[in-house]
Amino acid sequence: MRFPLSRPTLGDQEADNVRDAMASGWISGTGPYVGVLERSLEQRLGRAAAIAVSSGTTALEIVLSALGVGPGDEVIVPALTFAAPAAAVLTVGAVPVLCDIDPMSWTISPEAAHALRTERTKAVIAVDLMGHPCDFEGLAELDVPIVEDAAQAHGARTEKGPAGGFGVASVFSFHVNKAVTSGEGGAVLTDDLELAERVRLLVHHGMPPGQGYRHTVAGRNGRMTNLSAAVGAAQVSRWDELVAGRLRVERLYDVRLENRGFEPRPKRSWASPSCWLYGATSQDRDAVVERARRHGVDARAVWPALSDLPLYRPYAPGRCPRASEVSRTAMWLPTWSHMTAEDVDAVVEALV
Numbered sequence: 001m002r003f004p005l006s007r008p009t010l011g012d013q014e015a016d017n018v019r020d021a022m023a024s025g026w027i028s029g030t031g032p033y034v035g036v037l038e039r040s041l042e043q044r045l046g047r048a049a050a051i052a053v054s055s056g057t058t059a060l061e062i063v064l065s066a067l068g069v070g071p072g073d074e075v076i077v078p079a080l081t082f083a084a085p086a087a088a089v090l091t092v093g094a095v096p097v098l099c100d101i102d103p104m105s106w107t108i109s110p111e112a113a114h115a116l117r118t119e120r121t122k123a124v125i126a127v128d129l130m131g132h133p134c135d136f137e138g139l140a141e142l143d144v145p146i147v148e149d150a151a152q153a154h155g156a157r158t159e160k161g162p163a164g165g166f167g168v169a170s171v172f173s174f175h176v177n178k179a180v181t182s183g184e185g186g187a188v189l190t191d192d193l194e195l196a197e198r199v200r201l202l203v204h205h206g207m208p209p210g211q212g213y214r215h216t217v218a219g220r221n222g223r224m225t226n227l228s229a230a231v232g233a234a235q236v237s238r239w240d241e242l243v244a245g246r247l248r249v250e251r252l253y254d255v256r257l258e259n260r261g262f263e264p265r266p267k268r269s270w271a272s273p274s275c276w277l278y279g280a281t282s283q284d285r286d287a288v289v290e291r292a293r294r295h296g297v298d299a300r301a302v303w304p305a306l307s308d309l310p311l312y313r314p315y316a317p318g319r320c321p322r323a324s325e326v327s328r329t330a331m332w333l334p335t336w337s338h339m340t341a342e343d344v345d346a347v348v349e350a351l352v
């Protein structure tokens with residue numbers, strides 16, 4: 001494809017860090033760049049603890065386990081999202097309960113979540129969809145632990161603080177299509193130091209630090225490698241630049257697509273969303289995507305609503321019509337932080 005969906009924005013610092021890690025021979029987990037990445041995430045997000053892990057999916061699974069979520073429990077997840085949050089709930093043996101979205105932010109609807117809450121509800125996974133923060137004040141009224149999934153929301157904010165700063169714990173993904181990347185990777189952030197200790201224990205094979213092979217729980221290896229962290233640490237030091245780059249691209253698309261049959265994704269007035277990938281709707285979505293792809297532009301239809309997939313339909317107690325509607329009309333356009341105005345013009349040319 002002439003224009004892939006996304007590209008990482010990599011520079012000298014990333015290359016220097018990787019060379020340094022290679023020269024030291026420390027390419028596995030727990031190397032020095034892992035600590036650098038964790039401390040800089042804590043500072044940036046104002047959280048007491050950050051734990052780097054091998055992916056955003058691992059982060060979700062381990063947070064749920066550390067919260068004690070398991071068989072017999074329910075976790076409310078939005079019906080419109082990449083499937084990882086629902087899959088993570090199934091992986092720990094609990095039941096995902098699919099919840100419809102707020103049409104003005106495409107994030108989980110607190111009112112709909114309220115109607116789904118039962119005495120078995122152990123947590124809500126609140127996904128900051130495409131960089132739009134959730135209504136955390138509305139969700140707080142549910143009085144169940146919130147796990148913020150900020151996988152797509154590096155740099156987003158509300159007036160109460162940065163995305164990644166909400167809930168009992170939050171998770172990030174640093175997959176290569178994210179604004180800030182380590183290739184593959186993720187992180188758990190929390191202000192609860194006991195929860196942080198449980199997460200670390202589960203990430204490191206269930207071995208308490210400094211006690212040799214005296215495993216206390218059946219843990220896993222969820223560690224981020226020092227090589228990934230070398231890239232990630234450099235990227236976190238460029239966080240503002242990378243986030244600003246994608247917001248600049250979003251504004252260019254907004255202007256270029258005005259009055260051409262596209263609606264930009266909606267935003268709530270209290271939110272300062274970041275831009276993961278440029279999102280818009282069109283009533284001709286499928287034809288637009290097909291035309292773009294014929295012209296070498298990797299435009300993509302968004303995910304189907306989970307409630308419309310055979311695998312997840314049994315977990316949608318009510319239907320999720322708003323999620324279905326967005327998934328029928330919404331698409332992403334190629335987005336990366338160093339994308340030029342000429343790139344955006346060429347993509348738009350292929351669409352209309």
Ligand SMILES: Cc1ncc(COP(=O)(O)O)c(C=O)c1O
Pocket residue numbers: 055056057058081082084085127149151152172173174175184185186
């Ligand atoms: C909302 C959401 N949660 C979790 C994940 C999982 O992250 P990873 O791909 O790093 O496993 C993703 C991945 O894109 C995501 O979009």
